Amino acid sequence: MQNVTSAEKPRSVQLAVLLIWVSIAVDALTTLLGNDGLTGDTLLFNGVMLAVYGVVNLMIASGRNWARIVYSVLVACEVALLLAFGLDGASDLDVLVTSFTLPLEAWSLIMLFGASADKWFAAPAAE
Numbered sequence: 001m002q003n004v005t006s007a008e009k010p011r012s013v014q015l016a017v018l019l020i021w022v023s024i025a026v027d028a029l030t031t032l033l034g035n036d037g038l039t040g041d042t043l044l045f046n047g048v049m050l051a052v053y054g055v056v057n058l059m060i061a062s063g064r065n066w067a068r069i070v071y072s073v074l075v076a077c078e079v080a081l082l083l084a085f086g087l088d089g090a091s092d093l094d095v096l097v098t099s100f101t102l103p104l105e106a107w108s109l110i111m112l113f114g115a116s117a118d119k120w121f122a123a124p125a126a127e
Contacts, residue, residue, distance in 0.1 A: 007123045010116035013060070016108040020057045020071070023101040023108075024050055030097045060112065065121040068112045075105045 031046040053074065059067030079102070087095050111117060 007120055009061075009063070010114075010120050012111040012114050013117050013120060016111040016117070017057060017061045019104045019108040019111075020053070020060070023104045024053050024057065026097055026101055027053075030093060063121060063123075068117075068121060071112070072109060075109060078102075078105070 027046070028050050031043065031050070053071075056067050056071050056074070060071060082098070082102075087098065090098075
């Protein structure tokens with residue numbers, strides 16, 4: 001497993017991690033401030049999902065290859081749900097947030113699977 005001390009973290013990975021944090025923060029603010037009629041179940045589900053994204057992002061930042069794969073699967077599921085159910089009935093705020101966070105997530109994926117990132121995630125851990 002890779003850790004940060006074994007090699008210089010590529011700028012693309014640093015930026016991808018930052019974009020993921022921005023996306024998490026925007027989603028958290030939207031959950032807390034922007035949803036009228038938020039139920040306890042919805043708040044719990046969103047909180048758990050944000051925590052999962054946060055832990056995965058911490059693991060990406062520390063060089064865990066499995067974490068970037070898990071993140072890819074999470075984003076793919078998000079896109080699949082969006083394609084399956086669309087944004088019909090969503091509030092204007094939800095549409096705006098999705099229009100903002102989805103490109104951030106896509107761009108972070110592109111950077112996490114670029115050549116320099118691949119090399120860094122594949123490097124052996126420092127002993």
